[in-house]
Amino acid sequence: MSQFAINLLFVGASFALYIGIAIWARAGSTSEFYAAGRGVHPVTNGMATAADWMSAASFISMAGLIAFTGYDNSSFLMGWTGGYVLLALLLAPYLRKFGKFTVSEFIGDRFYSQTARIVAVICLIVASTTYVIGQMTGVGVAFGRFLEVSNTTGLLIGALVVFAYAVFGGMKGVTYTQVAQYVVLIMAYTIPAIFISLQLTGNPIPALGLFGDHVASGEPLLAKLDAIVQELGFNEYTAHKADTFNMVLFTLSLMIGTAGLPHVIMRFFTVPRVADARWSAGWALVFIALLYLTAPAVGAMARLNITEMMWPNGTNGEAVSVEQIENEPRYDWMATWQKTGLLDWEDKNGDGKIQYYNDANADMQAKAAEKGWEGNELTKFNRDILVLANPEIANLPSWVIGLVAAGGLAAALSTAAGLLLAISSAVSHDLIKGAINPGISEKGELLSARIAMAVAIAVATYLGLNPPGFAAQTVALAFGLAAASIFPALMMGIFSTKINNTGAVAGMLAGLSVTLIYIFLHKGWFFVPGTNSFTDADPLLGTVKSTSFGAIGAAVNFATAYIVAGATKETPQEIKDLVESVRIPKGAGAAQDH
Amino acid sequence: MADNSSNTAYWSANVRIILISLVIWALVSFGFGILLRPMLSGIAVGGTDLGFWFAQQGSILVFLALIFFYAWRMNKLDAEHGVEEE
Numbered sequence: 001m002s003q004f005a006i007n008l009l010f011v012g013a014s015f016a017l018y019i020g021i022a023i024w025a026r027a028g029s030t031s032e033f034y035a036a037g038r039g040v041h042p043v044t045n046g047m048a049t050a051a052d053w054m055s056a057a058s059f060i061s062m063a064g065l066i067a068f069t070g071y072d073n074s075s076f077l078m079g080w081t082g083g084y085v086l087l088a089l090l091l092a093p094y095l096r097k098f099g100k101f102t103v104s105e106f107i108g109d110r111f112y113s114q115t116a117r118i119v120a121v122i123c124l125i126v127a128s129t130t131y132v133i134g135q136m137t138g139v140g141v142a143f144g145r146f147l148e149v150s151n152t153t154g155l156l157i158g159a160l161v162v163f164a165y166a167v168f169g170g171m172k173g174v175t176y177t178q179v180a181q182y183v184v185l186i187m188a189y190t191i192p193a194i195f196i197s198l199q200l201t202g203n204p205i206p207a208l209g210l211f212g213d214h215v216a217s218g219e220p221l222l223a224k225l226d227a228i229v230q231e232l233g234f235n236e237y238t239a240h241k242a243d244t245f246n247m248v249l250f251t252l253s254l255m256i257g258t259a260g261l262p263h264v265i266m267r268f269f270t271v272p273r274v275a276d277a278r279w280s281a282g283w284a285l286v287f288i289a290l291l292y293l294t295a296p297a298v299g300a301m302a303r304l305n306i307t308e309m310m311w312p313n314g315t316n317g318e319a320v321s322v323e324q325i326e327n328e329p330r331y332d333w334m335a336t337w338q339k340t341g342l343l344d345w346e347d348k349n350g351d352g353k354i355q356y357y358n359d360a361n362a363d364m365q366a367k368a369a370e371k372g373w374e375g376n377e378l379t380k381f382n383r384d385i386l387v388l389a390n391p392e393i394a395n396l397p398s399w400v401i402g403l404v405a406a407g408g409l410a411a412a413l414s415t416a417a418g419l420l421l422a423i424s425s426a427v428s429h430d431l432i433k434g435a436i437n438p439g440i441s442e443k444g445e446l447l448s449a450r451i452a453m454a455v456a457i458a459v460a461t462y463l464g465l466n467p468p469g470f471a472a473q474t475v476a477l478a479f480g481l482a483a484a485s486i487f488p489a490l491m492m493g494i495f496s497t498k499i500n501n502t503g504a505v506a507g508m509l510a511g512l513s514v515t516l517i518y519i520f521l522h523k524g525w526f527f528v529p530g531t532n533s534f535t536d537a538d539p540l541l542g543t544v545k546s547t548s549f550g551a552i553g554a555a556v557n558f559a560t561a562y563i564v565a566g567a568t569k570e571t572p573q574e575i576k577d578l579v580e581s582v583r584i585p586k587g588a589g590a591a592q593d594h
Numbered sequence: 595m596a597d598n599s600s601n602t603a604y605w606s607a608n609v610r611i612i613l614i615s616l617v618i619w620a621l622v623s624f625g626f627g628i629l630l631r632p633m634l635s636g637i638a639v640g641g642t643d644l645g646f647w648f649a650q651q652g653s654i655l656v657f658l659a660l661i662f663f664y665a666w667r668m669n670k671l672d673a674e675h676g677v678e679e680e
Contacts, residue, residue, distance in 0.1 A: 278665035
């Protein structure tokens with residue numbers, strides 16, 4: 001059976017499973033559609049949260065960004081897991097106690113203001129839509145490769161599939177579908193990593209193999225990797241080369257953003273008790289950590305494999321020849337990925353060999369002049385292809401490649417579905433039922449939720465064709481927006497009785513707008529390429545990149561809220577009582593619809 | 595709102611546990627993983643140093659321990675103050 005047929009078999013079988021579950025659990029009432037009737041066990045909820053959370057950015061994109069940068073991209077690892085500590089300690093139990101369906105309902109009630117609720121809905125829609133764009137980028141890469149079509153066609157097919165089960169399943173369909181997706185994606189991520197770790201280090205646990213010895217050379221794996229990348233003029237893998245201030249801010253933005261993302265917070269509304277909300281965050285992180293502890297090993301080992309493949313005779317020997325790439329079976333992956341347009345090479349100096357090195361490095365330029373090289377000839381290697389191409393690069397059995405295909409799609413589709421649900425509930429529940437037409441029937445509310453989903457997916461697909469960065473980078477922008485707008489409002493709502501309606505509204509608007517403007521200045525207005533005034537290589541403020549600005553946006557939000565609240569009318573007594581009651585678990589009943 | 599003073603004591607105990615946890619949270623990630631890495635560079639771990647290990651493995655393991663500790667501690671605190679769910 002050909003690799004193409006095996007991929008189709010794995011992807012097809014996993015899809016049939018998810019759609020089957022979605023139909024089996026088809027939502028009936030609105031309460032079921034949003035929060036699955038609140039009957040979800042903490043471990044089940046943790047697993048579903050993990051699938052919901054680990055998106056194309058975690059599965060497809062992150063290891064590639066670590067592989068080609070090394071230590072400096074550790075921010076993704078710490079940021080996307082550290083946020084769960086904030087979520088578990090500062091938000092989850094209180095929001096569960098509050099007992100409503102959506103994040104903006106909490107903000108609307110706590111800040112006794114319809115305006116606050118609508119502003120929260122706007123923040124939520126902006127952050128979630130940016131996030132979906134990142135997912136669509138990943139969906140395009142995955143479908144493009146496995147159906148052997150272009151990136152664009154892959155994206156359009158993916159959009160239709162997400163739409164189908166998010167619209168018909170609702171949260172319950174999504175909860176159980178996501179448990180199945182978690183199992184598929186974690187197997188798909190860890191199995192190839194175990195194979196590769198065994199090949200390179202003899203250790204079956206990738207997280208330990210990363211710090212073990214490289215079998216072929218007898219040296220520690222990381223020392224070997226440091227040496228060969230430096231010989232080609234790249235930065236030492238384990239060294240800290242990037243700006244420290246920006247790295248701290250970026251890590252903090254990802255952490256705060258994690259705790260401010262509505263589709264993750266919504267998960268904690270679905271557990272039966274406050275105590276379960278605390279455990280749920282822990283279980284979610286257990287399931288997430290399985291992937292996050294493996295990812296740095298995947299990145300480092302793939303970097304070593306790719307470098308050795310381009311220099312089969314060592315970095316001082318002859319580079320790989322065009323003839324080898326075209327004829328040897330172990331280089332087949334290069335031709336298949338070339339079809340997607342995400343990988344390319346060119347024999348610039350016509351010597352029949354492909355030299356891969358850092359042509360921006362002065363020492364390498366001198367060496368190139370001496371050897372007659374005319375620049376790096378591995379001209380394109382999109383970071384987002386690394387994880388998907390990894391099993392082929394390591395020459396693993398074809399069933400592993402099929403499994404990775406299914407896992408990558410599970411990651412991208414599950415998150416996209418969860419986000420679409422958050423967007424649709426914000427529009428139908430908060431905007432239409434809460435503000436525009438309170439008398440809407442349950443049927444009408446459900447219909448408007450589905451229309452909102454369809455619109456959101458169309459917008460995200462359109463923007464996904466022209467993404468502002470690799471999947472994980474686009475997603476990082478969404479985290480910055482969530483960090484600057486939603487998280488501070490929620491935290492102040494629980495931990496301070498002083499912040500009043502005007503303070504909260506002013507804070508959210510200030511945080512969201514400065515962050516959005518900073519992003520647009522660097523990434524183009526509404527992400528339209530060419531309309532940017534600055535670049536992340538030379539940012540407006542010192543060394544602060546647009547992906548790191550969320551933490552500053554959050555600080556602006558907190559400060560604005562405190563100043564404005566201090567100058568305006570005090571919070572009424574009944575709201576102070578509400579805050580008191582949210583702080584203690586006693587009396588947490590089932591959630592009520594209003 | 596039967597017993598307000600007990601609720602206040604419960605809340606300040608909670609805030610204290612949160613603060614201690616967050617200090618550890620920041621120490622392992624921003625501290626050991628980034629800012630204090632040069633100080634830890636003398637401690638070798640498999641071809642690199644302890645700071646690298648904290649940035650890519652250790653911080654995640656500590657985060658996990660913190661969340662489970664908090665859940666266990668708070669569920670106990672709820673019972674001590676009689677504010678647990680029925």
